[in-house]
Amino acid sequence: MTVLSPGRANDGENQTNVIRQSLQEQLAIGESLSIQPQPDWSLLRQVYANYDYRPLWHTPFGQLAEAGTALKQYIQDVAGAGLEPALYQADNFSHLLDNQPQQLAREDLLLTDGFLRLARHLAEGQLDPAAVDPLWKIPMERIDSARLLDQAVIGLNPVSVLESLNPRNHGYQALLRALSDYRRIASEGxxxxxxxxxxxxxGEQHGLVPLLRQRLRTTGHFDAPSPATDVLTYDPDLQQAVERFQQAHGLKQDGIIGPQTRAALNVSVEQRIAQIESNLERWRWLPQQLGDRYILVNIGGYLVQLVEHDKVRLESRSIIGRPMRYTPSFSARATHLVLNPTWTVPRRIAVEDLLPAQRRDSEYLLRKNIQIQQRExxxxxxxxxxxxxxxAFNRNNFPFRLQQSPGDGNSLGRIKFHMPNPYAIYLHDTPAKGLFSHPVRDFSSGCVRVEGIQDLARQLLVSEPETISLFSDRLASRQSSYFKLPQPIDVYLVYFTAWIDPDTGVQFRPDIYDLDRPLMLSLRQLSPSQDKQFAHRETEPVSIAN
Incomplete structure (x- = not known):
């Protein structure tokens, strides 16, 4: 074993050469070394060859340089970014306790591997969405982690480079803070x-009430003083807390503790943490720059938001595709509004929905103002x-095209956003406005119905008063027409089941498309230690006498 000589200035190059030799030796046999998680040895060989096998994070005298110290600390603290430090070699740093060249070379390799992996995970996510979410259709923006490493090494600023990759969107940052809160709750039991x-x-009395009060206090939904007397009475303060909880979980806000509310209350803190982590991963899959102005369709939350300069300017309830006719996560650019649109019925809806309805009622299509056409x-x-x-016709033999004329009963309502995409999914109005009052709104065949869509349209025209006047006239004409937006706007449809409402705090929703579970499992399998609990805890409920 070669030991570093005593530190003298003219010995620095000799000591660097000793570390270089150890770097080459370890890179040559990397796959056989017992290191978990396994470094990307192929990439590390390319990187160090480009630097002539010089250490990237150590001084010529074998000391950890200032940039290396900063990178090491950032990796050890990366839990604050919603990631697990062990994935980036943090647990292996503690095993390097002496200044032997082999240990210094190993530390340099681990720091470089940690930087490269962390850069990718911050910018692209930890997982390939195509492998865990069949409904995710938003293109991935790939980074060149080796180029970013060059920037970090040359500029001596690895932390600044990594920070630039962390999503800066307010929704992501707010969800990170919620993750910190729920981890604290978990650490407290x-x-x-x-x-x-x-x-x-x-108004009722029950032995469950004190436990309910404590449960809601833990997550901040109940902040009133506990009553000195009548502790078993379900009082107005507790009712308000229950209704806040119900709102935050997409439940009917009636203050009644029934099966659905109890089930939401009993989801463990570990499961909520996993749910937040999964939605943070979805944020990382999105492009780094969403634009100064865009529309965000929160599929799992049944919401449509107009976002300007990272602030929500307008929010509307929405209706999305039911599980068998899902709304995928994708992005498109809206260029036009279609006013008083004609609806050309998609073939699937025609043969699965309208054909059976017409068989049952010979005047169904006529009442719906739907014309039948056949190619000649x-x-x-x-x-x-x-x-x-x-x-005589069925799904395999249906030579007709069905079109619904413009009007109050048109399934697209009065406005459709023209946003070309391969899924034939659009934002549009609806005549069935009563459905917006339901807490769970998965009623469509994939398209997104938007409550108050005229308000959204006018917001996109607000900078040009003359355009708004023309828009109103054309809408009132009841004639179908295209209306060009002054500026095209990007639309992102994203499946979120946890997010932050600026007024009411963290929001959770049921996983109606069953996409959270495989994502949680895959994130868990990344961990070098897989002892986290992501499912409901198996703790027996405490016994409460009535």
Whole structure:
């Protein structure tokens, strides 16, 4: 074993050469070394060859340089960015306790591997979305981690380079703070699950009430003083706390502790942490720059937001695709509004929904103002529905095109956002406005119905008063027309099940498309230590007498 000679200035190059030799030796046999997680040896060989096998983070005298010290500390603190330090070799740093050249070379390699992996994970996410989410269609923006390493080494600023990759979006940063809060709750013991009990309504007395009060206090939904007397009474303060909790979990805000509310209360803190971590990963899959102005469709939250300079300027409730006709996560650019649109019925809806309805009721299509057309030569020719034997046709034999004329009953309502995409999914109005009052709104066949879509449209025209006047006139004409937006706007449809509402705090929603579980499992499998609990805790509910 070669030992570094005593530190003298003229010995610095000799000591560097000793570390260089050890770097070459370890790189040559890297795959056989017992290091977990396994470094990317192929990339490390390329990187160090480019630097003639010189240490990147150590001085010529074998001391950890200032940039190396800063990088090491950043990796050890990366839990604050929602990532696990062990993934970036943090646990292996503690095993390097002496100044032997082999140890110094190993530390240099681990720091470089940690930087390269962390850069990718911050900019691209820890996982390839194509491998864990079949509904994710937003293109990935790839980075050149080796080029970023060059910037960090030459500029002696690895932390600044990594910080520049961390998503700066307010929604991501706010969710990070929520993750910190829930980790603190977990470190303090979390909360106890509520036992099975009959429906509990405001004003009633039950032994469950003190436990319910404590459960809601733990997550900040209940902040009133506990009553000195009548501790078993479900009082107005507790009712307000329950309704806040219900709002934050997409439940009917009636203050009643029924099966759905109890189930949400009993999701463990570990599961909520995993849910937050999964949604942070989705943020990392998004492009670094979403633009100064864009529309965000929160699929899992049934919301549409107009975002300007990272602030929500307008928020509307929405209706999204049901699980069998899902709304995928994708991005598109809206260029036009279609006013008083005609609806050309997608073939799937025509054969699965409208054909059976027409068989049951021979006037169904007529009442819906839907015209039937059949191709004759190179033209579509209108057909009389009364002259068609609908029983003779099925999903494999349906030669018709169905089109619904503009009007109050048109399924697209009065406005459709024209945003070309391969999925034939659009933002549009709807005549069925009563559906927006439901807490769970997965009623569509994939498109996104937007409550108050005229307000959203006018916000996009607000800088040009004359344009708004023309828009209003054309909308009132009841004639179908295209209306060009003054500026095209990017639209991002993203499946979130946890996010932050600036007024009400952290929001959780059920995983209606069953996309959280595989994402949670894959994130868990990345961890060198897989002892986290991501499922509901198996703790027995405490027994409460009525």
């Amino acid at each position: 979390g909360w106890s699950p509520l036992p099975e009990a009959p429906l509990l309504r405001p 030569g190179d033209q579509w020719v209108s057909q009389d529905p009364a002259m068609i034997d609908w029983g």
